[in-house]
Amino acid sequence: MSEMTYLEAISDGLREEMRRDESVFCLGEDIGQFGGAFKVTAGFIEEFGADRVLDTPLAENLIIGAATGAAIEGMKPVCEMQFADFISCGFDQLVNVAAKMHYRQGVAVPMVVRLPSGGGFSGGPFHSQNPEAWFLQAPGLKVVAPSSAADAKGLISAAIRDPNPVCFLEHKGLYRHVRGEVPEGEYVVPIGEAQVVREGEELSVIAYGSAVPLAIEAAEQLDESIEVLDLRSLSPLDTDAILATARKTGKVLVAHEATQSCGMGGEVAALISEHCFEDLDAPVRRLTAPDVPIPFSPPLEQRILPQLDDMKEVCRELIAY
Amino acid sequence: MKLENASVAREPSREAEPDTGELLTRRDRSLLLRYMLLMRLSEERGLTLYRQGKVPGSFYDGCGQEAISVGAAFVLAPQDRACILHRDLGAHFVRGVTPDRYLANYMGRSGGVTGGKDGNVHFGDRELGCVGMVSMLPDMALVATGQALAFKMRGEPRVALTFFGEGSTANGQWHEAMNFAGLHRLPVVFVLENNRFAYSTPNDLEYAVDPVERARGYGFPGVAVDGNDVEAVFDATRQAADRAREGEGPTLIEAHTMRMHGHGAHDDMSYVPPELFEEWKQRDPIERYTRILAEHHGFSRDELDAIRSECEREVADAAEKALASPMPDPDTAAEGVYADRFEPLGDGHAPWSRWAEGGKPHGNGRFRPADAKEAA
Numbered sequence: 001m002s003e004m005t006y007l008e009a010i011s012d013g014l015r016e017e018m019r020r021d022e023s024v025f026c027l028g029e030d031i032g033q034f035g036g037a038f039k040v041t042a043g044f045i046e047e048f049g050a051d052r053v054l055d056t057p058l059a060e061n062l063i064i065g066a067a068t069g070a071a072i073e074g075m076k077p078v079c080e081m082q083f084a085d086f087i088s089c090g091f092d093q094l095v096n097v098a099a100k101m102h103y104r105q106g107v108a109v110p111m112v113v114r115l116p117s118g119g120g121f122s123g124g125p126f127h128s129q130n131p132e133a134w135f136l137q138a139p140g141l142k143v144v145a146p147s148s149a150a151d152a153k154g155l156i157s158a159a160i161r162d163p164n165p166v167c168f169l170e171h172k173g174l175y176r177h178v179r180g181e182v183p184e185g186e187y188v189v190p191i192g193e194a195q196v197v198r199e200g201e202e203l204s205v206i207a208y209g210s211a212v213p214l215a216i217e218a219a220e221q222l223d224e225s226i227e228v229l230d231l232r233s234l235s236p237l238d239t240d241a242i243l244a245t246a247r248k249t250g251k252v253l254v255a256h257e258a259t260q261s262c263g264m265g266g267e268v269a270a271l272i273s274e275h276c277f278e279d280l281d282a283p284v285r286r287l288t289a290p291d292v293p294i295p296f297s298p299p300l301e302q303r304i305l306p307q308l309d310d311m312k313e314v315c316r317e318l319i320a321y
Numbered sequence: 322m323k324l325e326n327a328s329v330a331r332e333p334s335r336e337a338e339p340d341t342g343e344l345l346t347r348r349d350r351s352l353l354l355r356y357m358l359l360m361r362l363s364e365e366r367g368l369t370l371y372r373q374g375k376v377p378g379s380f381y382d383g384c385g386q387e388a389i390s391v392g393a394a395f396v397l398a399p400q401d402r403a404c405i406l407h408r409d410l411g412a413h414f415v416r417g418v419t420p421d422r423y424l425a426n427y428m429g430r431s432g433g434v435t436g437g438k439d440g441n442v443h444f445g446d447r448e449l450g451c452v453g454m455v456s457m458l459p460d461m462a463l464v465a466t467g468q469a470l471a472f473k474m475r476g477e478p479r480v481a482l483t484f485f486g487e488g489s490t491a492n493g494q495w496h497e498a499m500n501f502a503g504l505h506r507l508p509v510v511f512v513l514e515n516n517r518f519a520y521s522t523p524n525d526l527e528y529a530v531d532p533v534e535r536a537r538g539y540g541f542p543g544v545a546v547d548g549n550d551v552e553a554v555f556d557a558t559r560q561a562a563d564r565a566r567e568g569e570g571p572t573l574i575e576a577h578t579m580r581m582h583g584h585g586a587h588d589d590m591s592y593v594p595p596e597l598f599e600e601w602k603q604r605d606p607i608e609r610y611t612r613i614l615a616e617h618h619g620f621s622r623d624e625l626d627a628i629r630s631e632c633e634r635e636v637a638d639a640a641e642k643a644l645a646s647p648m649p650d651p652d653t654a655a656e657g658v659y660a661d662r663f664e665p666l667g668d669g670h671a672p673w674s675r676w677a678e679g680g681k682p683h684g685n686g687r688f689r690p691a692d693a694k695e696a697a
Contacts, residue, residue, distance in 0.1 A: 057501060061463060065464055066466050068467055069470065069481070097455055097461075097464060101452075104453060105434075105446075106447050107447050110660075110663050164659050
């Protein structure tokens with residue numbers, strides 16, 4: 001084990017997979033000599049060469065479309081969207097070509113799309129979005145969103161080894177703020193498995209990405225018996241783990257940074273109401289961003305993104321219910 | 322260093338000069354006619370099935386454009402790959418799909434290439450190295466570019482071929498594909514079928530400059546060719562594929578033709594001036610090639626009739642087989658959304674005599690399966 005940041009853990013996982021398998025290559029904007037906008041691929045070009053750390057023109061449909069073509073020919077491309085927001089420019093290739101390829105003609109598309117997502121740093125409406133719900137409406141895509149350094153490494157490795165297109169949401173707010181012990185060498189966390197990251201009896205907070213450290217901190221500060229379930233994978237979803245924690249505590253808060261309507265929170269709440277209605281002691285609550293673009297100015301952005309005090313308040317309300 | 326950027330345009334756009342003398346054997350020529358006929362007759366049969374109410378959705382064909390998909394696909398070696406579009410049924414047949422699977426696909430039967438998952442010509446047989454199109458155009462230009470990227474990265478002398486219409490050249494993805502393919506000199510052949518209309522929109526509302534002229538701006542040649550002359554299409558594609566295999570990069574071939582039917586069977590084409598149909602009827606690719614085979618290549622009337630009647634019989638049998646194919650089990654509707662393992666594409670049929678001889682050069686001897694590493 002060695003301690004590293006969430007960002008270093010992504011790099012570490014990527015590097016391990018590239019060393020292990022020659023068909024793995026990265027492509028994206030400014031990822032070569034420059035090492036990527038967030039430096040995830042810093043130093044890669046020296047180790048793997050410019051072919052495997054391929055700088056592309058500013059063309060997201062090209063990145064996704066060419067990756068799809070290379071993937072069906074046996075390569076394992078890892079695309080970097082410079083910001084998750086820019087996937088809108090490559091969306092057609094992702095949801096129409098890559099996602100449907102196996103269903104329509106039995107052709108597997110083993111590729112990863114890395115998506116630096118999330119706000120909290122005055123990135124404004126085009127550098128702060130959490131677009132996961134877009135992908136959840138596109139059957140054929142897998143979607144993962146780690147919150148810890150170890151999972152960041154384990155899930156990037158799993159995503160690369162998966163024979164399907166995998167959207168890997170890496171929250172920019174976690175990049176350098178989350179540190180943790182990460183296993184050395186090859187390390188794979190299976191896609192589709194949630195993890196209880198804090199045990200509790202009174203309330204379950206079901207979260208992913210940046211909402212997980214927020215939930216843990218709220219639970220610690222409140223000093224209540226709050227369970228925190230880190231979903232880790234959004235598609236496929238670990239329904240068993242969701243229902244188990246709901247049945248255990250009878251009270252559920254679903255938390256995420258993405259906007260509310262038709263989001264992951266609504267999906268999890270629906271699952272719980274369908275399967276655990278008799279086990280509930282309170283209505284399932286959601287803590288999310290409202291249905292608003294992410295504003296630029298700090299006081300506006302802070303009002304929109306879920307904050308620690310918001311998390312504590314909803315937890316208190318649910319425990320008191 | 323395998324990938325090396327092209328920094329300057331090297332060749333201007335040019336007219337293709339057919340040079341097929343020694344490249345095509347008598348059997349090759351009979352096959353070119355056969356595949357075009359198979360396409361025409363299969364599509365005619367499909368249209369009848371549509372009119373009989375046996376085809377859900379609408380019906381799309383490539384009537385009048387047979388020379389393009391057949392002439393281009395005939396060039397491909399087994400390990401080459403093709404992303405095939407909806408006017409290009411002939412390419413599927415050249416690569417080994419049989420007409421019964423095409424007709425069954427149109428009818429949504431289990432025996433169709435997609436087993437009912439997708440309709441009409443939205444299919445590619447994985448085992449024959451073909452990738453089916455999506456409706457968004459020209460998405461497959463980028464997929465073919467990515468296949469070519471894989472070939473070049475691994476130093477394999479293989480070619481990715483794809484088709485699109487002139488309508489597609491207005492979309493931004495077309496530019497993304499051309500730019501990247503030119504930048505890295507990828508072994509991809511882009512066949513542009515200019516059939517005069519994007520659905521109902523005529524050429525003069527589509528572009529200011531003929532798209533073939535743009536190739537030069539991307540650093541590779543654009544070649545204009547008579548799209549109703551199967552040997553001209555074959556030859557332009559052969560030269561482009563050889564160029565690609567030698568590491569010299571992509572080619573844009575613009576095949577001029579005319580879409581003789583509507584965008585789909587629901588389209589009455591009232592927007593097409595009747596004299597345009599008359600003009601292009603005179604240039605029908607199948608009648609024209611039949612005449613050429615008789616006049617220049619010593620095919621007898623009996624031989625030519627026999628090719629046609631064999632195709633008619635094959636299509637009639639195919640229709641029976643397709644009609645006998647059951648509808649898919651509804652329980653299969655949710656299957657196959659995700660892959661549980663990767664399986665590579667298989668190789669396609671390669672009926673051109675060059676490949677029967679193990680890929681040895683003949684004719685003008687230009688073919689040389691150069692290692693892309695050396696070529697770059």
